[in-house]
Amino acid sequence: MYNYGECEICNGTLEEKHIQQDFWIRGKLIVVEDVPAAVCPRCGEKVVRAEVGERIAELLNDTNRINAAPTISVPLLEYEVELVN
Ligand SMILES: [Zn+2]
Numbered sequence: 001m002y003n004y005g006e007c008e009i010c011n012g013t014l015e016e017k018h019i020q021q022d023f024w025i026r027g028k029l030i031v032v033e034d035v036p037a038a039v040c041p042r043c044g045e046k047v048v049r050a051e052v053g054e055r056i057a058e059l060l061n062d063t064n065r066i067n068a069a070p071t072i073s074v075p076l077l078e079y080e081v082e083l084v085n
Helices: 052-060 063-068
Strands: 014-025 029-038
Touching: 014 052, 029 052, 052 063
Parallel strands: none
Antiparallel strands: 014 029
């Protein structure tokens, strides 16, 4: 198992997990599932290995793959502030 070491923020012990990461690419939201990463249980910091980051960059550049991928719909909310007089 790859040793991620300790969390740089709080020195917590990082745990290896598979996470979902979302990216905005040219106005499009793309979600990548099952990304191997280390997550800090204390502060939530996420660390991804360089090779994993490179693979994600490849995936995000693969237009054919993106076009053929299943899509999900997500709630879209508008931030509204109620004015109090
Ligand atoms: Zn931490």
